Amino acid sequence: MSLQAWCNRWIGLAVLLATAGMAGFLAGIVGLQLASAGETPYPAGLLSYTYGEGSNCSMGSEIDPINLVFVNHGYSDEISAQAANHGGWSHDAGSTQLLGDQFRCEEMTSQAASNRDFPLQPRFHMRYYEHFTGPPNPVRRDVDDLRSIASSSAHHEDAATCGHAPDDDTEEFTYPWATVYGGFNRGREDIRKNWVANSDHVLEDIRYWDNKLPMEQCDHNPPFEHGIATGDGWVYYIRTFDATTDYDDDGCKNEAELQTVAGSETSGGRRDPTDPWDWYDVNQDGVIDLLNDILGVIQHYQPASGGAPPYHIAFDRGAFDGHPWEMTAPDGVIDLLNDILGVIRQYTPTGCTWI
Numbered sequence: 001m002s003l004q005a006w007c008n009r010w011i012g013l014a015v016l017l018a019t020a021g022m023a024g025f026l027a028g029i030v031g032l033q034l035a036s037a038g039e040t041p042y043p044a045g046l047l048s049y050t051y052g053e054g055s056n057c058s059m060g061s062e063i064d065p066i067n068l069v070f071v072n073h074g075y076s077d078e079i080s081a082q083a084a085n086h087g088g089w090s091h092d093a094g095s096t097q098l099l100g101d102q103f104r105c106e107e108m109t110s111q112a113a114s115n116r117d118f119p120l121q122p123r124f125h126m127r128y129y130e131h132f133t134g135p136p137n138p139v140r141r142d143v144d145d146l147r148s149i150a151s152s153s154a155h156h157e158d159a160a161t162c163g164h165a166p167d168d169d170t171e172e173f174t175y176p177w178a179t180v181y182g183g184f185n186r187g188r189e190d191i192r193k194n195w196v197a198n199s200d201h202v203l204e205d206i207r208y209w210d211n212k213l214p215m216e217q218c219d220h221n222p223p224f225e226h227g228i229a230t231g232d233g234w235v236y237y238i239r240t241f242d243a244t245t246d247y248d249d250d251g252c253k254n255e256a257e258l259q260t261v262a263g264s265e266t267s268g269g270r271r272d273p274t275d276p277w278d279w280y281d282v283n284q285d286g287v288i289d290l291l292n293d294i295l296g297v298i299q300h301y302q303p304a305s306g307g308a309p310p311y312h313i314a315f316d317r318g319a320f321d322g323h324p325w326e327m328t329a330p331d332g333v334i335d336l337l338n339d340i341l342g343v344i345r346q347y348t349p350t351g352c353t354w355i
């Protein structure tokens with residue numbers, strides 16, 4: 001078979017392993033625990049390495065393993081801002097690399113590194129790539145960004161005489177949740193420390209991608225310098241929502257909408273933070289109550305298009321599609337079945353809350 005076909009088969013196998021039960025078995029070996037499955041943000045076809053410029057993302061030109069995936073709000077400007085806020089990774093200098101999926105082989109979107117003022121000192125560094133996965137949101141452009149995913153290769157590296165070189169596998173780094181070896185794994189753990197343990201981002205999943213080719217670094221000079229860095233094949237999926245933001249402007253904040261436990265729908269959960277119609281809060285004050293919301297819809301009862309009283313889109317929803325709170329976009333009439341009963345079904349006087 002051709003090199004390309006062989007490469008595609010290998011990539012397919014890697015993706016398959018990443019999504020299969022292999023993860024649970026291998027978790028014990030490296031001492032990491034697989035997180036609860038939940039939603040599946042893994043985009044089919046996402047490659048598991050970065051590649052050298054001009055390489056066509058082909059087998060044999062791998063450079064760094066992907067070890068992070070930012071989900072839900074993996075927009076490069078946002079990642080850059082978060083990297084600067086959490087750990088001071090504010091320097092965007094470094095060589096470019098490529099990443100592909102089944103459709104593309106493209107240059108990375110951006111990068112971030114620590115130690116901005118001392119570029120010859122050891123530093124953390126990551127490159128990242130946007131993958132837009134969802135359909136455009138017809139309501140708000142910025143909400144589209146919530147549907148984006150970014151994959152990233154993070155590492156810690158020294159400034160060697162030959163250039164930057166990730167810590168080699170002889171170096172051990174201990175975190176409260178794991179001990180890891182080498183600069184690639186250290187970089188990933190530092191993101192977890194800065195973004196999750198010391199901040200409010202969420203480690204949504206840990207998956208095994210099996211991307212652990214030993215990478216020879218420029219300072220590889222045996223027997224004096226080991227110079228080999230190897231990723232351990234594990235990828236952290238980090239949800240980058242800001243808990244205090246209400247992206248879809250429906251009156252319920254992201255973290256509340258993202259609750260998944262049965263029963264959490266009574267506090268705004270099991271909803272979509274990109275869907276402005278699934279929280280029937282007509283004045284967006286965080287509660288769905290009798291006075292403003294239910295009576296508000298009743299007062300705007302207008303079962304025929306163009307009839308009195310005055311129509312306003314805030315009081316209107318379409319029929320629900322799935323759970324009673326999963327209402328579709330306004331349909332131009334405010335009637336009994338969809339709208340008045342719809343808001344009554346979502347009565348939540350205690351408001352949109354989460355723990």
Ligand SMILES: [Ca+2]
Nearest residue numbers: 246248250252
């Ligand atoms: Ca919201």
Ligand SMILES: [Ca+2]
Nearest residue numbers: 250272273275
């Ligand atoms: Ca919503």
Ligand SMILES: [Ca+2]
Nearest residue numbers: 281283285287
């Ligand atoms: Ca309200």
Ligand SMILES: [Ca+2]
Nearest residue numbers: 317331333334
């Ligand atoms: Ca309606």
